[in-house]
Amino acid sequence: MxxxxxxxxxxxxxxxxxxxxxxxxxxxxxxxxxxxxxxxxxxxxxxxxxxxxxxxxxxxxxxxxxxxxxxLHCFTPTQGNSAFWGSDKSANRHAIFAPDRATYQINxxxxxxxxxxxxxxxxxxxxxxxxxxxxxxxxxxxxxxxxxxxxxxxxxxxxxxxxxxxxxxxxxxxxxxxxxxxxDRLTGVGAFFKAKQGALEQLQLIESDEFGWWYSAALSNDMLVVTYFSDFELLSKQRLNRLAQWQVHLDSSKYMSRRVEAAKMMDENLWIRPAxxxxxxxxxxxxxxxxxxxxxxxxxxxxxxxxxxxxxxxxxxxxxxxxxxxxxxxxxxxxxxxxxxxxxxxxxxxxxxxxNKEKRWCDAPFWFKRQQLINQVA
Known part of the structure; x- marks a missing residue:
């Protein structure tokens, strides 16, 4: 070259x-x-x-x-999109931005x-x-x-x-x-997990909590990405940019923790990316x-x-x-x-x-900020 x-x-x-x-x-x-x-x-x-x-x-x-x-392995049809957002009952998430459309997970x-x-x-x-x-x-x-x-x-x-x-x-x-x-300064902190045995369900899962929200999706039959999204300042304050505290927070989640029970973290270094x-x-x-x-x-x-x-x-x-x-x-x-x-x-x-669909933590800084009126560009 x-x-x-x-x-x-x-x-x-x-x-x-x-x-x-x-x-x-x-x-x-x-x-x-x-x-x-x-x-x-x-x-x-x-x-x-x-x-x-x-x-x-x-x-x-x-x-x-x-x-x-x-x-053959670039586009994997998702089997479902579950969001525990606004309540403890699962809702189909794809209707928010793309109603009635098939979705695919891309490699x-x-x-x-x-x-x-x-x-x-x-x-x-x-x-x-x-x-x-x-x-x-x-x-x-x-x-x-x-x-x-x-x-x-x-x-x-x-x-x-x-x-x-x-x-x-x-x-x-x-x-x-x-x-x-x-x-805003939304930031994602995440890790990759590998299934201990068997194939992962091709499901996207979202779960909100007081400080932000979890997201996970299968990247392949045996690999899973798990990410926690919150404001950069909140992540730092709650020390959720550190592996030990991130893992504690994951373990305390009701649904996301269940999803990783049969998987093992591939790397002990979290990745942090602006979102x-x-x-x-x-x-x-x-x-x-x-x-x-x-x-x-x-x-x-x-x-x-x-x-x-x-x-x-x-x-x-x-x-x-x-x-x-x-x-x-x-x-x-x-x-x-x-x-x-x-x-x-x-x-x-x-x-x-x-x-605005999440009403359980309206006064929490993360949710309060996102539920206020926003000045538009145009």
Whole structure:
């Protein structure tokens, strides 16, 4: 892999997850533009699975990827969605955001790698284990992005368009002048479990308590992810970011504790990831577009993350592919941001309705905050 010196391309995508890969694939399918993706991970990390509706297959059709390309173990139909939320009686959760739809648990490792393999096959370039460094805009409007690879050292990429697909923690938009409105500091603390024997039930389970809520889903026949979501400050105060206290809290849960009885924790190191809602205002920036969580991020309770990541990537690619002038790009970017604002406002209303269903701890800080009226974006 030759990564030394300076590389030039039409479009640089920072972040090779579903949002970045969808952007690249749409560009490669419908334009002659050259595309480079850089990804700071080595693409080998165990990923948290995600629940999606059957609508994901329509997006894959649009990207010209056959479902069969993902193999037999990427999409696992869920057998049920149980939520102990608002009472001790189980409710079917899928009716909240996606009524009457079949849902699937995705193996993110297979899914993400398949998208990237398709990107490479269609002429895209992918640089894994590469961190983006200083980003500057040149006098001619192009971007100069410094890259750093542990084996190949420092290099530079010059691009006409910059697509930010680097996720929730992305500093890129802010460094260029985008304004990010943060709505909460929801954080997930979780672990992976392996079944001691037999196959796990393909069930998504949610259970709320005074400080937040538990989520679990089978990632395969014998692997389970268990996550506790609460505000970052509450997690720290209750020491739920520490394994011992997290385990005590799990053991005290009524239903989640039963689910892990026949499973063993795979690693004693908890993972901690931001899961809050935010919205980015970026339309004043030239030749820059955020996609996925870098554009706006959703509470995991909505199950909107992956589908939105892919469709926003397709939208960004269409803007770049159809742009003839700088003025046309700025107009399309503004329309794109307005469309995101409408989607985000709709999401905020639905999220509040769902959190309002829990009346047992209305005065508890976590629930009180989420049941107040929210200022919308638009």
């Amino acid at each position: 030759d990564m030394n010196g300076t590389h030039e391309c039409d479009v640089l995508v920072i972040g090779a997850g579903p949002a970045g890969a969808s952007t690249a694939l749409n560009l490669l399918n419908h334009t002659d533009l050259s595309v480079i993706l850089i990804e700071q991970s080595d693409l080998q990390k165990l990923r948290i699975g995600e629940s999606v509706s059957a609508s994901v297959f329509s997006v894959l059709d649009y990207l010209q990827i056959d479902r069969a390309d993902f193999g 993110r490792e297979i899914f993400d790698l398949t998208l990237l393999e398709s990107t490479i096959q269609r002429g895209g370039t992918v640089f894994p284990r590469t961190k983006s460094k200083a980003i500057t805009q040149l006098q001619d409007g192009r971007y100069s992005v410094g890259g750093s690879h542990p084996d190949y050292g420092q290099f530079t990429i010059i691009c006409e368009y910059l697509v930010d697909a680097s996720g929730r923690n992305s500093p890129i938009g802010k460094s260029l002048g985008a304004a990010v409105q943060q709505y 809050g809602s935010h919205f980015s205002s970026f339309a004043h920036l030239k030749n820059y577009l955020p996609v996925g969580d870098a554009a706006c991020a959703f509470d995991p309770i909505s199950s909107m993350g992956l589908g939105f990541a892919m469709t926003s990537g397709c939208q960004a690619a269409a803007i770049i592919g159809n742009t003839k002038t700088s003025q046309a790009f700025m107009h399309s970017s503004k329309v794109y941001q307005q469309d995101l604002a409408r989607q985000f406002d709709h999401y905020l209303a639905l999220k509040q309705q769902f959190y």
